[in-house]
Amino acid sequence: MEELVSVILAAGLGKRMKSKYPKVVHKVCGKPMVKWVVEASKKAGSKEVIVVVGHGREMVEEVLGDEVKYAYQKVQLGTGHAVMMAEEFLPLEGMVLILTGDTPLITSDTLRKLVEYHISEGNDVTILSSIFDDPTGYGRIIRDESGNVVKIVEEKDASEEEKRVKEINSGMYVVDIAKLRAALKEITNDNAQGEYYLTDAVEIIRNMGGKIGAVVGESEEIIGVNSRVQLSVAEKVMRRRINEKHMENGVTIIDPDSTYIDAEVEIGRDTVILPGTILQGKTKIGEDCEIGPNSRIVDSTIGNGCSVTYSVVLSSSVGNNVKIGPFAHIRPESVIKNNVKIGDFVEIKKSVIDEGSKVPHLTYVGDAELGKNVNMGCGSITVNYDGKQKHKTIIGDNVFVGCNVNLVAPVKIGNNAYIAAGSTITEDVPEGALAIARSRQTNKEGWVEERIKKGRL
Known part of the structure; x- marks a missing residue:
C-alpha cells in the first residue's frame, strides 16, 4: 500500500463556541476533540500526522505534545489555504487523509474503509459524504446523471437547486498527494467568502482528468462541533459508545x-x-x-x-x-x-x-x-x-x-x-x-433547686 499520512485542520477560532479556548481543545468524554481525530487517523494506518494550528496554537500543541507535527496557519483563509500550510510536510507521493479537528466521532473503521475504497477504485480523490435530512450548513456533493461526483459546492455559494441536495461533504478526504500538490497551485479565492476552498481542489483534479469518488458514511460520525449545543450532542453519542463498550x-x-x-x-x-x-x-x-x-x-x-x-x-x-x-x-x-x-x-x-x-x-x-x-x-x-x-x-x-x-x-x-x-x-x-486529656467531671447536687429558689431558672 502507498504511504498514508494525515493532515488535520485545527486552526479555526470557533466563534460560536463563545470561548477563550480553541474549539478543538474542548473535551468530549474527557478527551480533547482533536485528540480523538488524531487517534482515529493513526489507527486507520496513518504513518504521520500533521496538525494545522492557528488560533490558540499553544493550547493545541500542549494537548497533543510531540506525537504530531505542526503547520502554522497565521491567518485563516480557508481550508485550501490550511492544506497549503501543511504542504511542506507531505511526502512527494502517496496518499493524504485530510480531516477536521472538530469531528471527534469519526472512527478508525470508517477512515480505514475510506482508504480501502480509494485504493480499490483507483481514485485520485475520495470524499467521505453522508445523507442528512437537514443538510443546512454543509457543502453539497453534486453528481451527474450517472452518479459520478462532479463537484462540491459550499452552501454559501450554492444555487437553490444545489441547496436541495441532501448528500453533504463531511470535509474529510483521501487524496493522491501528487495530484493535490498540482491542484493547490491552481485554486483561487474568487468566491463569496474570499477564501481558498479545498473543495475547489477537488474540481481542479477532476478537470485534470483525475478520478473522483465518494463513500457515504454514517451521519453520526461526521457531525462537526461548532457550538456548545453540538458539543453536548457529541458528548452524548460518545458516552453511549463508551458505556456500551464496558457492558460488552x-x-x-x-x-x-x-x-x-x-x-x-x-x-x-x-x-x-x-x-x-x-x-x-x-x-x-x-x-x-x-x-x-x-x-x-x-x-x-x-x-x-x-x-x-x-x-x-x-x-x-x-x-x-x-x-x-x-x-x-x-x-x-x-x-x-x-x-x-x-x-x-x-x-x-x-x-x-x-x-x-x-x-x-x-x-x-x-x-x-x-x-x-x-x-x-x-x-x-x-x-x-x-x-x-x-x-x-x-x-x-x-x-x-x-x-x-x-x-x-x-x-x-x-x-x-x-x-x-x-x-x-x-x-x-x-x-x-x-x-486522657479532659477536665474531671464535677456533679453539684441540688444546684437546680437552689437556682429555682433564687429565681434564676
Whole structure:
C-alpha cells in the first residue's frame, strides 16, 4: 500500500463556541476533540500526522505534545489555504487523509474503509459524504446523471437547486498527494467568502482528468462541533459508545443514560455501576465492585470488591475490599489500603489508612498515617493546620481513638494505645498507654433547686 499520512485542520477560532479556548481543545468524554481525530487517523494506518494550528496554537500543541507535527496557519483563509500550510510536510507521493479537528466521532473503521475504497477504485480523490435530512450548513456533493461526483459546492455559494441536495461533504478526504500538490497551485479565492476552498481542489483534479469518488458514511460520525449545543450532542453519542463498550466487556451499567465515563477509564468485569456515577480521567476500577449511586471518581485506582456510595474519590489509591461512604470525600494523594472502612461524612486528605482500619463516621483525617486495625471514633479530628503550616499525625497499629478526640499535630500515637473520648491530645502517646486529656467531671447536687429558689431558672 502507498504511504498514508494525515493532515488535520485545527486552526479555526470557533466563534460560536463563545470561548477563550480553541474549539478543538474542548473535551468530549474527557478527551480533547482533536485528540480523538488524531487517534482515529493513526489507527486507520496513518504513518504521520500533521496538525494545522492557528488560533490558540499553544493550547493545541500542549494537548497533543510531540506525537504530531505542526503547520502554522497565521491567518485563516480557508481550508485550501490550511492544506497549503501543511504542504511542506507531505511526502512527494502517496496518499493524504485530510480531516477536521472538530469531528471527534469519526472512527478508525470508517477512515480505514475510506482508504480501502480509494485504493480499490483507483481514485485520485475520495470524499467521505453522508445523507442528512437537514443538510443546512454543509457543502453539497453534486453528481451527474450517472452518479459520478462532479463537484462540491459550499452552501454559501450554492444555487437553490444545489441547496436541495441532501448528500453533504463531511470535509474529510483521501487524496493522491501528487495530484493535490498540482491542484493547490491552481485554486483561487474568487468566491463569496474570499477564501481558498479545498473543495475547489477537488474540481481542479477532476478537470485534470483525475478520478473522483465518494463513500457515504454514517451521519453520526461526521457531525462537526461548532457550538456548545453540538458539543453536548457529541458528548452524548460518545458516552453511549463508551458505556456500551464496558457492558460488552462484562460491566453492568444499570442506567447508561445517567452514567458518565471518560474515554480512558478502565473497569473490571462483574463490577456494577449505579445511576448518577461519574468516572473521570485515568481512573481504574477493579472487579466485583459496586460504584454509586451518585459517586464521582477522578484519576484514582479502586481495587477489587470495593463499594463507593454517594461519595467522591480524587487522585487517590484504594485497595481491595474497601467500603467508602455514604457521603465520604477522599481528597488527592490519599492511600486507602485493603479491608478499610471509610464511613459517612468522613473526609480523608493526603493520608495513608493502613489495612483493616475503620474511620466510620463524622471524622476528618488530614496529613496523617494510620497503622493497621485503627479505629477512629465518631467526631475525631487530626488537627493538621496551625494557621500557617500543615503538620503530620502518625498513629500506630491497633490504636483506639475515642469519640470527639482532637489529635493536634505534630503528634505520634504508639501501637496499641487508647485515647479517651473527648480528649485533646497535644503530646505523643507511648505504646500501650491510655491517654486522657479532659477536665474531671464535677456533679453539684441540688444546684437546680437552689437556682429555682433564687429565681434564676
